[in-house]
Amino acid sequence: MTIAVCVKHVPDPADPAVLAADLRVDREAAAGMLCSLDEYAVDRAVQLRHPGERVVAVTMGPRGARAAVTRALQMGADEGLVITDPSLAGADAVTTAAVLAAAVRSLGDVDLVLCGMSSTDGSTGTVPPMVADLLGWGCAGHAVAVVREAGHVTIERDDPDARRTLVAPLPAVVSVTDLSGEPSYPSFKAILAAKRRPVREVSLAELPVRTSARGLRTVAATVAPPRAPARIVTDVDGSGAHALVQVLTDRFPMGVS
Amino acid sequence: MILCPLDLLDTTPEADETLVRMVAGLDQVTCLLGSEPDRDRVASLGAAGAERLLWAPMAPESPTGLRVDALASCVGPEDLVVAPATRQGTEIAARLALRLGRAISVSAETITSTEGQLEVTAGAFSGTWRLTAELPYASVVTMSTVGADPATGAPRAPEVRRLDVDLVPDPREPVVIGTTAKDAGDGPSLAQASIVVAGGRGTDGDFSLLEQLATLLGGAVGSSRVAVDLGWAGPEQQVGQTGATVAPDLYIAAGISGAVQHLAGMSAAKHVVAINTDPDAPIFRSCDLGIVGDLQTVLAETVTTVRSHARAIPA
Numbered sequence: 047m048t049i050a051v052c053v054k055h056v057p058d059p060a061d062p063a064v065l066a067a068d069l070r071v072d073r074e075a076a077a078g079m080l081c082s083l084d085e086y087a088v089d090r091a092v093q094l095r096h097p098g099e100r101v102v103a104v105t106m107g108p109r110g111a112r113a114a115v116t117r118a119l120q121m122g123a124d125e126g127l128v129i130t131d132p133s134l135a136g137a138d139a140v141t142t143a144a145v146l147a148a149a150v151r152s153l154g155d156v157d158l159v160l161c162g163m164s165s166t167d168g169s170t171g172t173v174p175p176m177v178a179d180l181l182g183w184g185c186a187g188h189a190v191a192v193v194r195e196a197g198h199v200t201i202e203r204d205d206p207d208a209r210r211t212l213v214a215p216l217p218a219v220v221s222v223t224d225l226s227g228e229p230s231y232p233s234f235k236a237i238l239a240a241k242r243r244p245v246r247e248v249s250l251a252e253l254p255v256r257t258s259a260r261g262l263r264t265v266a267a268t269v270a271p272p273r274a275p276a277r278i279v280t281d282v283d284g285s286g287a288h289a290l291v292q293v294l295t296d297r298f299p300m301g302v303s
Numbered sequence: 304m305i306l307c308p309l310d311l312l313d314t315t316p317e318a319d320e321t322l323v324r325m326v327a328g329l330d331q332v333t334c335l336l337g338s339e340p341d342r343d344r345v346a347s348l349g350a351a352g353a354e355r356l357l358w359a360p361m362a363p364e365s366p367t368g369l370r371v372d373a374l375a376s377c378v379g380p381e382d383l384v385v386a387p388a389t390r391q392g393t394e395i396a397a398r399l400a401l402r403l404g405r406a407i408s409v410s411a412e413t414i415t416s417t418e419g420q421l422e423v424t425a426g427a428f429s430g431t432w433r434l435t436a437e438l439p440y441a442s443v444v445t446m447s448t449v450g451a452d453p454a455t456g457a458p459r460a461p462e463v464r465r466l467d468v469d470l471v472p473d474p475r476e477p478v479v480i481g482t483t484a485k486d487a488g489d490g491p492s493l494a495q496a497s498i499v500v501a502g503g504r505g506t507d508g509d510f511s512l513l514e515q516l517a518t519l520l521g522g523a524v525g526s527s528r529v530a531v532d533l534g535w536a537g538p539e540q541q542v543g544q545t546g547a548t549v550a551p552d553l554y555i556a557a558g559i560s561g562a563v564q565h566l567a568g569m570s571a572a573k574h575v576v577a578i579n580t581d582p583d584a585p586i587f588r589s590c591d592l593g594i595v596g597d598l599q600t601v602l603a604e605t606v607t608t609v610r611s612h613a614r615a616i617p618a
């Protein structure tokens with residue numbers, strides 16, 4: 047059996063975002079990394095792997111996106127699959143999901159697909175349920191815990207009103223949150239071992255996918271204005287509390303009664 | 304027509320009404336509800352501007368696919384679908400857009416239409432950018448109601464009808480086998496509170512003064528992810544990129560460093576007060592009042608003063 051984990055190469059969120067002239071993320075300019083929300087999915091996949099099974103990290107993106115797969119291999123994935131094609135530049139969520147679903151199908155014996163809950167750049171969270179529907183599988187989203195048993199997967203989900211336990215028959219797509227357990231940091235040995243693991247690069251010629259533009263076009267992008275510089279009070283002899291109470295009485299004259 | 308799936312497991316009636324008010328100026332609004340609305344619900348959705356209420360029995364526990372099926376059964380080729388920008392709303396929107404071959408835009412904050420085109424604006428990259436996008440009218444959009452205070456248009460007396468369609472759960476969908484309800488508490492929810500007192504690693508696990516202040520002010524307690532990771536706060540209290548987005552009148556960040564992922568959830572707060580022992584903490588670049596000092600000391604003195612004010616003013 048194979049566990050596929052979908053990963054994305056994203057700009058480092060610590061750097062200011064750079065947009066190209068077409069208002070898409072400039073993926074050449076940005077220093078990229080494996081999306082940190084996908085690290086949870088990779089780590090979960092490696093933990094859920096039974097002896098004799100493989101974990102394949104799948105990504106769609108420009109050539110440089112291979113770095114995300116390399117990182118997944120360092121974290122314990124066995125193989126990588128990179129779908130790269132010039133025609134995929136600026137692909138929307140539907141196209142991305144179609145490519146990932148086709149890639150998963152091409153692996154043959156997948157019974158579980160793991161994803162991060164969203165990417166840290168696009169942040170739409172739409173790809174996991176779309177991949178599931180395209181594969182004709184169920185989608186158990188936003189898991190904070192995943193247990194894989196014969197024929198099904200059990201997840202825990204933290205909803206605003208309740209904590210829920212769900213069971214999905216396999217094959218299934220599961221997305222995990224950043225509360226599903228901190229991924230372990232790869233050891234030096236693991237980093238070296240990753241160099242020997244196979245990564246396959248595939249173009250759309252080998253992986254036929256029907257794609258179509260759905261008509262969303264970004265027409266303007268502006269940097270959000272920063273907050274005006276703060277008034278800074280160093281707390282001595284109650285001056286901090288005094289300043290805070292002042293804010294409360296100025297802004298919430300009724301609230302403080 | 305605009306079709307809004309409401310009554311989701313992660314929305315509230317108040318947020319549902321805000322969503323309706325946000326779009327009621329654009330077109331006629333039909334709401335799709337998960338149960339038969341009582342008289343109050345009909346009146347409040349009517350006051351928000353809904354023309355029509357369709358309902359089908361869909362409990363919070365029912366699979367999300369049922370809601371996608373229900374929507375697909377009543378959406379016309381010219382209709383716009385607007386769902387709440389919550390986790391379940393996003394899943395519904397994604398699956399519906401895929402099924403109908405529609406364009407999709409998520410987490411819109413404003414929406415306008417001219418000549419068959421929609422224009423939406425949304426924050427991007429942890430709220431550091433604002434993007435404007437165009438898409439065809441008959442698209443699928445999710446909208447964030449956080450911090451929105453849309454004007455109320457003319458009230459309506461909505462027509463109420465049970466959706467005439469057989470909804471059959473797909474055996475491939477996940478099934479809920481256990482639910483542990485959360486204690487809603489006495490105060491306002493994090494999303495609705497006008498004051499949020501949030502704590503991070505700097506609290507060292509002691510949230511008692513934050514809770515006291517929140518109670519005194521009628522606010523809610525929030526937290527950073529680190530505080531959730533350490534078990535000091537519940538996941539529903541987490542503010543930030545992977546937690547809740549809040550836009551209160553006042554946000555007090557106590558012992559929170561101000562990582563971009565945290566700022567993403569609270570940068571729309573009207574007034575931000577940060578308390579931190581480190582004068583170089585990044586949060587001091589994203590607040591209105593920065594107090595350099597120990598949070599327990601500052602909060603203890605604040606609670607004492609607010610209590611004495613409360614005593615001075617007879618109720």
Ligand SMILES: Cc1cc2nc3c(=O)[nH]c(=O)nc-3n(C[C@H](O)[C@H](O)[C@H](O)COP(=O)(O)OP(=O)(O)OC[C@H]3O[C@@H](n4cnc5c(N)ncnc54)[C@H](O)[C@@H]3O)c2cc1C
Pocket residue numbers: 082083166224502503504505506526527528529530541542543544545546547557558559560561562563564565568578579580581584596597598599
């Ligand atoms: C993909 C991803 C998603 C994330 N999503 C979120 C999210 O949704 N929400 C979120 O919050 N984080 C999120 N994070 C984590 C985020 O990057 C930070 O690690 C986290 O916000 C830090 O929490 P903190 O400020 O409580 O802790 P720290 O960064 O450790 O800061 C603690 C602060 O407390 C101060 N302090 C210590 N003692 C005192 C004292 N006695 N009095 C006053 N101040 C004191 C310190 O000076 C320090 O500034 C995410 C990270 C990733 C990678």
